[in-house]
Amino acid sequence: MTISEQRLTGPRHGLPHGGQLVDRRLDAEEASALASGPLPWLPLTAAEAADLRALATGAYSPLSGFLGAKEHQSVTESMRLPDGTLWPIPVCLGLPDDLRVPSGRLALRGEAGELLGTLEVAEVFERDRAAEAELVYGTSDPTHPGVARVLGAPSRAVAGPVQALVAPLEGPVGERALTPAETRAAFAERGWATVVGFQTRNPVHRAHEYLMKCALEMVDGLLLHPLVGPTKEGDVPAEVRMRAYEAVLGYFPPSRVLLAALVAPMRYAGPREAVLHALVRKNYGCTHFIVGRDHAGVGSYYGPFEAQQLLAALSAEELGIVPLRFDNAFYCRRCLAMATTKTCPHPDTDHVALSGTQVRAMLAAGQLPPPEFSRAEVAELLIEASRS
Ligand SMILES: [Zn+2]
Numbered sequence: 001m002t003i004s005e006q007r008l009t010g011p012r013h014g015l016p017h018g019g020q021l022v023d024r025r026l027d028a029e030e031a032s033a034l035a036s037g038p039l040p041w042l043p044l045t046a047a048e049a050a051d052l053r054a055l056a057t058g059a060y061s062p063l064s065g066f067l068g069a070k071e072h073q074s075v076t077e078s079m080r081l082p083d084g085t086l087w088p089i090p091v092c093l094g095l096p097d098d099l100r101v102p103s104g105r106l107a108l109r110g111e112a113g114e115l116l117g118t119l120e121v122a123e124v125f126e127r128d129r130a131a132e133a134e135l136v137y138g139t140s141d142p143t144h145p146g147v148a149r150v151l152g153a154p155s156r157a158v159a160g161p162v163q164a165l166v167a168p169l170e171g172p173v174g175e176r177a178l179t180p181a182e183t184r185a186a187f188a189e190r191g192w193a194t195v196v197g198f199q200t201r202n203p204v205h206r207a208h209e210y211l212m213k214c215a216l217e218m219v220d221g222l223l224l225h226p227l228v229g230p231t232k233e234g235d236v237p238a239e240v241r242m243r244a245y246e247a248v249l250g251y252f253p254p255s256r257v258l259l260a261a262l263v264a265p266m267r268y269a270g271p272r273e274a275v276l277h278a279l280v281r282k283n284y285g286c287t288h289f290i291v292g293r294d295h296a297g298v299g300s301y302y303g304p305f306e307a308q309q310l311l312a313a314l315s316a317e318e319l320g321i322v323p324l325r326f327d328n329a330f331y332c333r334r335c336l337a338m339a340t341t342k343t344c345p346h347p348d349t350d351h352v353a354l355s356g357t358q359v360r361a362m363l364a365a366g367q368l369p370p371p372e373f374s375r376a377e378v379a380e381l382l383i384e385a386s387r388s
Helices: 003-009 028-035 044-056 069-078 129-137 143-153 180-190 208-216 237-247 271-283 306-313 356-364 376-387
Strands: 041-043 104-109 114-123 123-126 156-162 195-199 221-226 257-259 288-291 322-325 330-332 337-338
Touching: 003 129, 003 237, 028 114, 041 330, 044 156, 069 123, 104 156, 114 271, 156 306, 180 221, 180 257, 195 271, 208 221, 208 288, 221 237, 237 257, 237 356, 237 376, 271 288, 288 306, 306 322, 306 356, 356 376
Parallel strands: 041 104, 195 221, 195 288, 221 257, 288 322
Antiparallel strands: 104 114, 114 156, 123 156, 330 337
């Protein structure tokens, strides 16, 4: 597209990954017929159910279903689908050992037996879980929470295109679970041509607020996009986090920020997952994406800048969204401002910095962290939650 063409079409968000937003939603009428019908069915784990929803809404465009053997191998080994499209992490559906799958259509149900959607069975294959752990996660250590999920999955996977109910979710979190089509419409309505996405699975403190504001100085809008699918034990519950995000929004002009929830499982795959997070935000209509230190990492499996380096190594054309790479931020008592080592020359002793462990201990003791570290509104919510 030329510049003059861009002017003619007006504000233009990035194209979805692969060029077109996938829509595999099942309408309510068909779903109710299926729910009581005779189709053989497969139970999904909470993580698989979240993946199914992401597939159906187009969050995982261009994927339209769970991956087959050839795709699994290609994604695992080369980070690309067999047609060459960038895709960093296999999205698979486990088939329990005692289940036999007939050809044709399979109903997919949640942990409570509710109908989630259907899968057109294309193939059943032996999933090379060891290769997936080693090549995608960079480790076969079963104490890594993402690797544990891969190694703990059934040895067989069932592949094929899906359709799924994308029912409104309940509660304050569910109300914010917008689809990519919905966020794109919201951006267009607000006239945002450039939008930066911020992924998080944690409460937002001053440091994250600073990164978002740095980015927001350069683009039209911010999508604060916390992940609310299955995370690991010890992460703050989504309901609490959502209230804390709402409190932080009090420090942004309302017309410049959209808070939405991303229903997807966290994989803790570090660099590969940073690429996935960027592509998903591209599908949600973002043009820019914030990548912090040790993005999507856990423990000390990945180097602090490995995710940023992997994103930087991909061509702009292939990625289709601009990664904004940030280091950790802190308040500096001598700069009298939030800063990073990119902008502040002073030693650590001048910085207000707390480790995650220190913050959790303070909150559990009912103590407010310093205002340079955390907004009081946010800290109070977290204290309340840690006591209940
Ligand atoms: Zn300083």
